[in-house]
Amino acid sequence: MSLRLKLLLLGLATLILPWGGCQYAREMEAALREGEQSSLQAVSQTIAASLQGRTDLLYREAFPPPDASEAPAVPVPPDTPGTAGADAVHAFLNPGPYDLKPLALTAAPLLDGYPDDWPHDPSAWAYFGKDDRHRFGILTGVYERMLYVLLEVGDEHPLFDAAGTNALDPATFGDRVWLGFEDSGGEQHQVFLAATGPGSVTARRIETGEYGQQNAPIEPRIHGAWQLTGHGYRIELRVPMSMLGNGFGVLVDDRDARGVDPVSYGTLRSDDLHTLGRLIVAAPELASYLTQFMQPGLKLAVTTPSGRVLARADALAQASGLGSDPPILARLYRRFVDRPGAQPLLESPAPIYDRDHRTLIGRLEVTQTATGWIRLRDHALMRMLNFTLSTSAVAVTAMFAFAAWLAVRLSRLRRASESALTRSGLVTSFPETDSRDELGDVARSFSTLLQRLNEYTSYLRTLAGKLAHEIRTPLTIVRSSLDNLESEQVPASARAYLTRAR
Template sequence: MTLRRKLLLVALCTLALPVAGWLYVRQMETLLREGQAQALTASARAMARSLVVTGAPLPPAGPDWYVQQTVNPITIDGYGDDWAPLTPWSQPLDRRGKLLLAEDADWLYLYADVRSTLRTRADAEDPGALRADHLVLSLGRAGESRRYLLASAAPGMVTARALDPAVDGLPAQLTAQWQEDGSGYRVELRVPRSLGVDSLGLSIYDANAGGDPQAVESRPLVAYSPTLSYELGQLALDGVQARVLAPAGWVLAQTGHLATPAAAPGDQPGWFAALIYRSLLANQVEDAELWTQDVPRLDVAQVRDASKGQPATLWRQGEARGSVVLAAAVPIERDGQVRGVLLLEQASRAVPLLANRALLGLLLTSFGVLLVAGAILLIFATRLSIRLGRLRDAAERAQLNDGRLDGPFPMTGAEDEIGDLARSFERLFEVVGGYTDYLRTLASKLSHELNTPLAIVKSSLDNLEHALQAEHAMPPDAQPYMLRARDGVARLGALVRAMSEASRMERAIAAAEPEDVDLVAVVRGCSEAYRPLAGTRRLDTVLPGEPMVMHCAPELIAQALDKLFDNALSFTPDGGWLRLTLRATDHGAEIELANQGPPLPAAMQGRLFDSLVSLRDKATPGDAPHLGLGLYVVRLVAERHGGVAMARNLDDGSGVAFTLQLHGMPRQRL
């Protein structure tokens, strides 16, 4: 991983700041909600106690039947078309049916839907009607009640038969509409509101299931109460909607409305702020669909909890954008019994507005801090990478084959750790450069210093030989030793001359003057001169079809080719082949001389172009030794032209190839 990426990861650690702030804002929002919920719950408890103390008309304890309000009169025909708007709030009737009750200014309507696939039919007037499928209806008034039998052998109008003695104010018989199909039957009827019916019972008798055919349970009738709504309005708080509910969730009274505070011009949250509030902050708000104001029943968990004596609160979405509604449900208890549920709802912009402001401010601040910190670290990492890159480039440029330092070392004047590193590198390369210069001049120094001792040794051998021959002939045993001594002196002399020649060649190559020449002509001329020397060996030349002009020293290139050809010729067997190739490259030219012969040893490939290194067989005594300066000259010529000299084995293993890469010599300014 690069240094820049590491510092980028360090910069990402600053993300801990917005995460910690987000947790803090969530905690703050939770505390704000809890405080507001406790305040509204306390207000609801106070209002519930006031309703009990003032004797408000609360619903009776226990199960009841809720009578919904209908705007239009309902046609009594046994079909449920007129009941469609009220159907979602039907009340369960035993386990096999549902009951709908409605009223207007004149009538109390009843609609019962019973599911029954197996039927036993009989009319209410038949003697065996109680053993057939039927309904038992009970009407109550002022503590008295009377039961009626509803049964029919066929669809149409039916007359209910009274099962109990007459009761003042209650009718002797009732008419109803009976309709049925394969899934069951439906009964619809109405009674005048002037009768003052305050309780009702309805039971289903299934002849196949058995049971008591006359049993019925009466329940009190409850409905929306304007009187209770007036009492509630006297106690309600401004900006708070209050509703009194039966334990089953039916709305008995309602007052007030949700007054969402108007937002200031700059306080209205946008869609992005509202999205952040809904998705990132502490407690999620519920959907407002179940809390519509005009529904007759609220079947929600908070109302059910309150009907069991446990207060409950809930946050839900408000009608206005960016607002929330807090709902608090508390039980209304009288004589130790839950008589109803008081529900208070209050709209608010403060909680989401404060949370949005805090969160958005935190996000903007954190983003700004993260951006600045990331930019600073990125700039620092970039500058540090550039400085380290300069050090690396300087070190690579300094790593020439002769060990010299190429130019001054950068950033040695810096006062930081990079400057200390640069100065350490500079001192190191100064030591290496001095040692390299010493090694480079060692050959010339040794050759100069060894000339006199060698001359003394040679003259001493000559004088010794003359002295021995003057007295008498040289003993046969001494003759081999004398020859060996002379051969050793000759070899030492050749080495001294080679070292002097190497120093001279280095100076000559360094002083060569470049010019613009056509490399194609230079290589072609050398190739034509080599053909007579190849003998039985085949020499192929591959040249480009167009001239290749380069600013170079042609005599040095020709000298390097001479060394390469001499080296290749000595290793190519009779009848073998040589191939001289010139090709253009992106940065100059490349000359390759390949020949058939043995491969290069792996251990010597990196040392072939050093001075005094040779792979040829050692010369026999008396022969001139091979000093290994040819490929060293090739390397010097390549470096003088800004290139390199390389050697490799051919891929097919048939021979070796020596390559001279040339980039051209710099032009001198006049």
């Protein structure tokens, strides 16, 4: 592995700084969530305390006494100890078999006779019938002081009224649906729904004239639609809450042929069409009361003890006021910081008790989006990660540049060391000897070594001349001595050696 790659890997080790920043951001998020949860709990408890004992605000119907015969002669607030008390609250919060409990709708359904824009909540349906052939289901909901009714009637032979006839002529009657209700004064009223075909349906009330004659004028405040289904027919209605008091019920008149006696069943008495059940719904003022506590990114919901929503105020979709949508870089950082499965919402329930703090009369559920503190976290996270990533990038770039610079200098030293000795044995100069770092020390050491090698090489070059001079002198002496011996008389046996010496 090259030095350049090693230093690059060492520079990449600085990426531990952004990783540490992500861990710090997670810890900061947990601390912010815990603090926000505590704050939300305090808010929910405060609002629940303001609703304590406010049954008149929670429920549209005043709490009745346990027994009408035991009702006090002088009107007393229903929550006053010693009157209706906890028994009345218990009786009201445990509905009877004919009572209807409308949903708190988030939008008004379109009156077309189809259930597409109704909540899909099977538990919210109520079913009534006489036998398996005569049975209907009813779903009710409230939105902006309007009661919406969705009626599913099972009928093997749906029958409409005869067209163009008197609505009070029994010979023309088809299937009819009666609505019975009490007004705010406790007086019973009835209207009937009759249609000559699928589509819009009108409600009519029966009035008796001065001379005993009856007529059926249209009730213009009630609107609806009647549609056939594969197993019967469906009716969708809208009734103003201002028309209704405590009691409300439905009666179905099923006929197999026009003019015959009907099979009647439902939640109205068949003899006088008086209501058997109540309409358990929140007071209209409850939603307005919750609205005063609203803030962007907050949702308040008041439910019955069993969990059915009475009223809600929802501002979860509103902007939190801390800026627009997070930038792309922040969304990218979230992928590394957000924990899988983390809840984007904070929830804080709180119980609502009566004035004696003994009986549970409702529950408050406060939900808040995490947008506020997540944006605070994102702001800090972006600054920290931008700084750490920039630092890491600078460090990696600087280390890579330094590694390249070192590699160039080492390559120069390598090439100099390879070409230090020429073919003739001459020593060239060595680079980097002027540097003041460790590579300069190495270069100077090599230069000193080469200098000594150069001196030794020079010595070897002059050694032959010196040796020749030293050898030439004794040879001259020997040669002159031999010349002198030739001039002398030497024995023949010694002359052979003299010749060999020459």
